[in-house]
Amino acid sequence: MVETLSYVSSSEFLGAATTRWASLFRTQVPERAADFVGRLYSPHALRVGRVDGFDMQLGGFEFGHIHVGAISYGSPVIAQLAPQQAHWVFSRLQRGTATRGRHGRTFGAGDASVLAPGETHEVHLSADMQLINLRIAHEDMIRACHALSGVEPGGSLGFDDHLPAGSAASEALHRITLLLANTPQYAHAASVCFERSLQEAVMFELLLAWPSAVSGYLAQPASLPETTRRARDYLHEHCEDLPTVGDLARHCGVSVRALARGFARHLNTSPLQYMINLRLDRVRQQLQAHGREGNVTEVAHRWGFTHAGQFAARYRNRFGELPSETQRKGRG
Incomplete structure (x- = not known):
């Protein structure tokens, strides 16, 4: 040869x-x-x-x-x-x-x-x-x-x-x-x-x-009001810290109610749901990239999901498959 x-x-x-x-x-x-x-x-x-x-x-x-x-x-x-x-x-x-x-x-x-x-x-x-x-x-x-x-x-x-x-x-x-x-x-x-x-x-x-974890993010309006933009950017930068809606409102210097109005009007969701979706995206990324490391429960807990049944339902609703299926694919 x-x-x-x-x-x-x-x-x-x-x-x-x-x-x-x-x-x-x-x-x-x-x-x-x-x-x-x-x-x-x-x-x-x-x-x-x-x-x-x-x-x-x-x-x-x-x-x-x-x-x-x-x-x-x-x-x-x-x-x-x-x-x-x-x-x-x-x-x-x-x-x-x-x-x-x-x-x-x-x-x-x-x-x-x-x-x-x-x-x-x-x-x-x-x-x-x-x-x-x-x-x-x-x-x-x-x-x-x-x-x-x-x-x-x-x-x-x-x-x-x-x-x-x-x-x-x-x-x-x-x-x-x-x-x-x-x-x-x-x-x-x-x-x-x-x-x-x-x-x-x-x-x-x-x-x-190409569908991705940032697809929804890219679909958002190019120009957002200052408070909504600051809140959104803060969530992406500090997602791993698992901030609460109260933490977010204090960071932006507005009330929780005003924050919610901004998200509903400009992002068509609530601050809490936006945070949940972002954390679900991070779970999926970790399962895809490191399928052999840890287990689904450990990854879910890291991102603030402590109720197994509720987490699995939310994950399936967002991605069309169970987290265990994503992990199996990550193992190649």
């Missing part, structure tokens, strides 16, 4: 000829494939179903700080991904299937997923699997969220980890990949500024199209 470099056709992955697409790596040696892909995304090991059919190909390009990659293996493989802290990896399956864990959720053609910083996964990939990845630095996503909403988001961004084919998120990811691949490379000093602007627009679209 000889390692070679070979061109990976952009039409094979994207369905179109592109400007920036290039071959990055090809090998028939599983250990070399694991090493190269591990340095590009996160450390991981590969278990190959049929070594004689293994033919890993990776194409892609850099666009500013964003890396676009397309990968196939030519053989059934199991990829065990170790946690990394620096990047989000948004993925769209072009062909074949991918299953998280031995009995986890199976992704088909057109489905989209995301690997969050700090997550660990075991993924079972079919021999005909072809995958597009968009790697974006976590700090860039945080800055984009801040620019879009006007405040610094607390904790993880909490992107949903499975979006079906045809969903806004899946279509946005496909459209973004084509846009970046077809954007010419200009030989001008100003092209750096141009690419930076387009990179920011890409992150804005992902934040708007």
